[in-house]
Amino acid sequence: MSSEAAVKSAIPAELSGMVRSVKLVDGVATIVADASGLGRSAATQLQGELEQAVGAVEGVNEVRVALMADKVSRKIIAVGSGKGGVGKSTLTTNIAVALANQGMKVGVVDADIYGPSQPLLLGTANEKVRAEDKVLIPTQSEFGVKVLSMGQLIEQGKAIAWRGPMVGQALAQLMEADWGDTELLIVDLPPGTGDVQLTMLQKFKPDGAVIVSTPQDLALIDATRAIDLFRQAQVPVVGLVENMAGYLCPECGAVSNPFGQGGTEAAAQAMGVPFMGRVPLAIEIRVASDTGQPPAANDTQHGPYFAGIAAQLGEFLGTVKG
Numbered sequence: 001m002s003s004e005a006a007v008k009s010a011i012p013a014e015l016s017g018m019v020r021s022v023k024l025v026d027g028v029a030t031i032v033a034d035a036s037g038l039g040r041s042a043a044t045q046l047q048g049e050l051e052q053a054v055g056a057v058e059g060v061n062e063v064r065v066a067l068m069a070d071k072v073s074r075k076i077i078a079v080g081s082g083k084g085g086v087g088k089s090t091l092t093t094n095i096a097v098a099l100a101n102q103g104m105k106v107g108v109v110d111a112d113i114y115g116p117s118q119p120l121l122l123g124t125a126n127e128k129v130r131a132e133d134k135v136l137i138p139t140q141s142e143f144g145v146k147v148l149s150m151g152q153l154i155e156q157g158k159a160i161a162w163r164g165p166m167v168g169q170a171l172a173q174l175m176e177a178d179w180g181d182t183e184l185l186i187v188d189l190p191p192g193t194g195d196v197q198l199t200m201l202q203k204f205k206p207d208g209a210v211i212v213s214t215p216q217d218l219a220l221i222d223a224t225r226a227i228d229l230f231r232q233a234q235v236p237v238v239g240l241v242e243n244m245a246g247y248l249c250p251e252c253g254a255v256s257n258p259f260g261q262g263g264t265e266a267a268a269q270a271m272g273v274p275f276m277g278r279v280p281l282a283i284e285i286r287v288a289s290d291t292g293q294p295p296a297a298n299d300t301q302h303g304p305y306f307a308g309i310a311a312q313l314g315e316f317l318g319t320v321k322g
């Protein structure tokens with residue numbers, strides 16, 4: 001048997017399907033294997049097994065394994081708001097879950113340094129974040145959405161002291177984590193137009209931005225600023241979402257509008273951005289969210305609101321070149 005043939009036959013049968021080529025020149029064996037679809041740890045394991053098997057072949061002094069990596073064209077969508085507390089995180093979670101329900105591989109980056117809440121919303125708050133070779137491994141939620149949060153990098157209550165470079169490094173750790181075959185990263189930004197937004201635009205330019213507002217005038221004025229920032233950076237604004245719209249009284253059935261009515265749609269029209277829909281103010285949304293059960297995950301009364309908004313985002317993503 002030629003030495004090259006000996007190398008080939010030394011490769012375990014269960015790995016041979018991934019091997020694309022084998023060469024042996026002057027005692028150096030070069031193996032090219034296809035590692036697409038494998039996560040970082042599985043790829044490292046594949047490399048180790050090939051090195052061990054081929055290294056044991058007589059005449060082989062050195063083994064070089066080249067793994068062909070995944071070619072994932074991952075898209076990034078930022079979810080922002082001008083003002084805090086308008087439901088940006090709730091929207092992010094539920095849009096992510098709704099898209100995952102439609103079969104998309106979705107990850108959520110919780111970049112909200114001031115109020116990181118995604119692990120809570122996705123029910124992964126008790127999971128400790130892991131790292132391999134200093135690369136973070138996202139946590140898998142039960143809803144098919146992976147998640148990483150600033151809250152896992154910062155000690156609680158210390159966020160206020162974070163400034164420019166530290167924020168940039170932390171954001172990079174989250175964005176450059178081992179997202180594997182994730183096709184879409186949805187980034188939950190802090191409210192406003194601060195360091196995280198600027199770093200995001202400079203280093204990880206999103207393919208689009210979704211802006212969340214309540215119908216209140218003040219919130220809308222702030223939302224306009226958020227939209228302006230993305231426009232200046234030439235990031236397409238996918239649209240404006242109105243959250244905490246009409247409140248349906250569970251007792252008497254009357255609909256009231258604590259934050260006003262229709263303001264967001266009118267503002268969207270005035271700014272020339274699409275209106276993506278409204279989500280009502282409902283106690284069930286808050287209760288389900290607080291217990292890590294996003295309404296979009298289950299057959300709930302409010303699931304369809306989020307699904308509708310997610311469908312529009314899905315349509316937008318279809319127009320983005322990979």
Ligand SMILES: Nc1ncnc2c1ncn2[C@@H]1O[C@H](COP(=O)(O)OP(=O)(O)OP(=O)(O)O)[C@@H](O)[C@H]1O
Nearest residue numbers: 084085086087088089090115244280281282285286
């Ligand atoms: N449509 C809704 N109906 C009822 N409660 C809601 C709704 N949307 C959000 N909430 C609740 O409002 C609170 C604030 O929501 P959320 O944390 O999503 O806002 P945010 O804009 O991300 O806030 P922050 O500025 O802290 O990041 C949460 O308790 C959430 O459960």
